Amino acid sequence: xxxIFNLDSKFMRALSKLADLMWINILTMVCSIPxxxxxxxxxxxxxxxxxxxxxxxxxxxxxxxxxxxxxxKQSTLMWLLYLVIGLVLCGDIWLFYxxxxxxxxxxKVIIGVALVVYLFSLxxxxxxxxxxxxxxxxxxxxTIVVSMTHVLYSLMMIILFISPVVLLLLFSWAxxxxxxxxxxxxxxxxxxxxxxxxxxxxxxxxxxxxxxxxENQDDWTLEENPDGTETEDGxxxxxxxxxxxxxxxxxxxxxxxxxxxxxxxxxxANTTDASxxxxxxxxxxxxxxxxxxxxxxxxxx
Numbered sequence: 001x002x003x004i005f006n007l008d009s010k011f012m013r014a015l016s017k018l019a020d021l022m023w024i025n026i027l028t029m030v031c032s033i034p035x036x037x038x039x040x041x042x043x044x045x046x047x048x049x050x051x052x053x054x055x056x057x058x059x060x061x062x063x064x065x066x067x068x069x070x071x072x073k074q075s076t077l078m079w080l081l082y083l084v085i086g087l088v089l090c091g092d093i094w095l096f097y098x099x100x101x102x103x104x105x106x107x108k109v110i111i112g113v114a115l116v117v118y119l120f121s122l123x124x125x126x127x128x129x130x131x132x133x134x135x136x137x138x139x140x141x142x143t144i145v146v147s148m149t150h151v152l153y154s155l156m157m158i159i160l161f162i163s164p165v166v167l168l169l170l171f172s173w174a175x176x177x178x179x180x181x182x183x184x185x186x187x188x189x190x191x192x193x194x195x196x197x198x199x200x201x202x203x204x205x206x207x208x209x210x211x212x213x214x215e216n217q218d219d220w221t222l223e224e225n226p227d228g229t230e231t232e233d234g235x236x237x238x239x240x241x242x243x244x245x246x247x248x249x250x251x252x253x254x255x256x257x258x259x260x261x262x263x264x265x266x267x268x269a270n271t272t273d274a275s276x277x278x279x280x281x282x283x284x285x286x287x288x289x290x291x292x293x294x295x296x297x298x299x300x301x
Contacts, residue, residue: 017052020060024048025184027064037072039079039126044068045187046130053191067130074136075129082122089115120147123157127194146197153193160186 004011024045031041047067051057092111095101103111121143128134128142147154164182167174174182199206 020052020057021049021184021188022180023060024052024064025181026179027061028183029179031068036076036080039075039077039082040068040072042079042126042183043071043075043130045184046127046191047071049184049187050130050191050195053188053195071129074139075126078125078129078136078140082118082125085118086122089118117144119158119162120144120154123147123154123161124194127157127190131198150197153197156193157190160190 003009006012028041028045031044032038044064044067048057048060048064051063052060057063089111092103093115096103096108096111121140124143124147125139128139128146132139132142134142147157163186164174164178167182168178
C-alpha cells in the first residue's frame with residue numbers, strides 16, 4: 001500500500017494527470033462562456049494537454065492563459081469563420097429533412113462532401129493552431145492536407161471531438177461529467193494520435209531510420225520451403241515469414257529450363273566424360289614414366 005500511494009508511483013502520477021485534466025477542462029469551459037472565445041479556449045486546451053501528454057507541463061494555469069493570449073486573434077477569427085460555415089450547412093440539412101426545399105441529387109452530394117470536409121478540417125484546426133505558427137489561410141489549408149492524408153486518424157479525431165456534444169444531447173447526467181472531463185480527456189486521447197503525425201513532420205530523420213531498420217529486417221527475412229528445411233541463410237522456414245520470389249528470378253529459371261530441354265545438359269556430360277578420360281590417360285602415362293625411371297635407377301645401382 002505504501003508503494004501505491006508513493007508520490008512517484010504510477011498510480012499517483014495517473015491521479016495527478018487526471019486532476020490536471022479536470023482543471024484544464026474547467027478552464028476551457030469557463031473561458032468558452034462568451035461563445036466567440038471558444039476557438040482560443042480550445043487552442044489553449046490543446047496546448048496544455050499536449051504538454052501534459054509529453055510530460056513537459058509546468059504550471060497548468062499559466063501555460064493555458066499564455067497560449068490563450070498568444071492565439072486569441074487567429075483562433076477567434078477561424079472559429080467565427082467555422083461557426084458561420086457550420087450554421088449554413090446545418091441550415092441546408094434542416095431544410096432538406098423538413099422538406100421545405102426540393103434539392104437535386106447534385107446539390108445533396110455537394111452538401112454531403114462539404115460537410116465531410118468541414119468536419120475533417122474542424123477536427124484539426126485548433127490542434128494545428130496550438131502547435132504551429134502560420135497565417136490563417138495556411139493553417140486552414142494544412143488542416144485539409146493533414147486530414148486527407150491521415151483519414152483513419154481524422155475519423156478518430158472527429159469521433160472524439162463530437163463525443164461530448166453527443167453525450168450532452170442524449171444524457172442529462174453527462175452535464176457534470178462534461179464540465180469536469182468532457183473535453184480535456186478526448187483532447188488527451190487526440191494528443192496520443194496526432195503526436196505521431198507531429199513527430200513525422202518535425203523529425204523526419206527518425207522515420208528514415210525506422211525505414212532503414214525495416215529494410216534491414218526485410219533483408220534477413222527467410223524464404224518458406226515446402227518441406228520445412230533450412231534455407232541457404234541457415235535458418236529454418238517458419239510459417240509466418242514468407243519471402244516472395246521476384247519475377248526476374250522466375251524468368252531466369254524458365255530460360256534455364258528451356259536450354260536444358262534443348263540438350264545442353266547431355267553435351268555438358270559428354271565434355272566432362274572426355275575431359276575425365278584425358279586426365280586418366282595422362283595419369284597412366286605419368287605412372288609408366290615413373291616406373292621406367294625407377295627400373296632404370298635400379299639397373300644403375
